[in-house]
Amino acid sequence: MATNFIPYGRQTIDQDDIDAVVSALTSSHLTQGPKVTAFEQAIANKVKAAHAVAVNSATSALHLACLALGVTQDDWVWTSPNTFIASANCARYCGANVDFVDIDPDTYNLCPKQLANKLAQAKQQNRLPKVVIPVHFAGQSCDMKAIHELSQEYGFYIIEDASHAIGGRYQDSYIGDCRYSDICVFSFHPVKIITTGEGGMATTQSARHAKHMRTHAQQGTSKDAEDLITQPGDWYYEQHTLGFNYRMTELQAALGLSQLNKLDDFIAKRHTAFAYYLETLKKLPITLPAQATDSNSALHLFPILIPKEHKKARKAIFDALRSAGIGTQVHYIPVHTQPYYQDLGFDWGDFPIAEDYYQRTMSLPLFYEITRSEQERVVSILTQALQEHGVLS
Incomplete structure (x- = not known):
């Protein structure tokens, strides 16, 4: 490989980023601390979403989004074939069936016209999707208004896979405000727009979806008084569902906060x-x-x-x-x-x-x-x- 190799994508890390990570590294918390909460709030504020849930990857966020929307065995989830495999695999993790909708030849995004035709056929076959996952390929938003109108007609949920698109806009609003979707997912992989090393975030306007995702990201456990059957002491937690360890660390969140400023x-x-x-x-x-x-x-x-x-x-x-x-x-x-x-x-x-x-x-x-x-x-x-x-x- 040439010594002056130019990669297709690469992170930018400056002294502010390094200082932020060092500060987190020398703090009292390396995980489950205030930086993660601050990063979530900062992303929510940026895109004008009511809630944001930070996790260890966009793949995890997509999985949690499917779970929050009740995707399960025998459901159908549709997405674009022009994407990384995670956009489809997240539905398979839930035991669901996956299908695809061909792309627009100009934007390379999921095509609303193709989607409309496929939905009409699926309705006749009683095989409508529970969720459609449009992917904002290369950072450009899909035609979310058209996709949302179809969701109102055919009754499916929408998860925006915005792994490429943090900081992008659609109709003068930041992608992630979920105006035309139920949940939106971002990636912070090093080749993306901003990075946390590895990491992801799900935004939503729904408190119920946010709580569901947060609980499943923390092994299905909760310490919130409203969720507990008994409350013997401050040490106590309960598991009410089978969850996962999808947590983001304080170091990742500190880097994300610093990157978000830029x-x-x-x-x-x-x-x-x-x-x-x-x-x-x-x-x-x-x-x-x-x-x-x-x-x-x-x-x-x-x-x-x-x-x-x-x-x-x-x-x-x-x-x-x-x-x-x-x-x-x-x-x-x-x-x-x-x-x-x-x-x-x-x-x-x-x-x-x-x-x-x-x-x-x-x-x-x-x-x-x-x-x-x-x-x-x-x-x-x-x-x-x-x-x-x-x-x-």
Whole structure:
């Protein structure tokens, strides 16, 4: 690997972040302390949600969200095939059946028109979903108003998988306010917009959903007086359900609080870098990511598409960039094509738009600290690779 390797995504850690973690490390609590509560409140305040529940990963948050909405065996949960496997696996953890809705060819998000058609068919078959999980791919919101209107007609819950989208906006509001959903989930993995190392957060306007998620994240236990059958002393707790250890640590929360202070700056810098790519790559024979007019993306990724007639050259172009120290990546392998989901009956050809997208896409490096010279290098090497492999004449 080249010594001057440019990754597709990377965290930004400054002295304020280090100081915040050191302060937590030397405090009286390393877990179950005040920093986690403060981080939850800060996220809730930022996105204008009534409640926020911090956990150890977005995958855990998705699982808790499914549990809070009562997902169980024989239920159906639908999501996008263009996502990481966690968006579907969370339903399988609950014993539910999973299905997918093909994507919009412009935004690569779950398509409301495809969803409407599939719902009409499912109603005739008495197989409507209990939950739909739209994924805000690359940081851009799905058409949540349209999806919400369908939920009112067909009676399903909505979990927004906003793992890519903290700091993004939809209709002038921060993603996470749950205006058009029941629960929204964020990821704080190091390649995302802000990081806690690993970590996730679920936001909701429902006190009942929040309490359910919080209880399940803490082994199904509670010390709240209102939940206890008996109250022999301050040491006492009760387990009323089978839960999990999904807690976030104080160190993670301290880092998250520090990172959250820089969220808007992180987003603004990504928009500057994104705009440079749009301007410098617009003459190349590739498809650049489209941006909906009703949203302001968090810009987690910069996916490009190789022309259909040259899709077999994608691997050679990918390898050329990697060999030159450009950390391109593919987001994502369609979930339904994974062996596990093929064992459940899915196969290639089931969701052709997502499959075509996958066979032609690659993501270019995009992160807060990427420099103009690094972007120039990405553009130069990509242009050369397109020429060498017959895409650019």
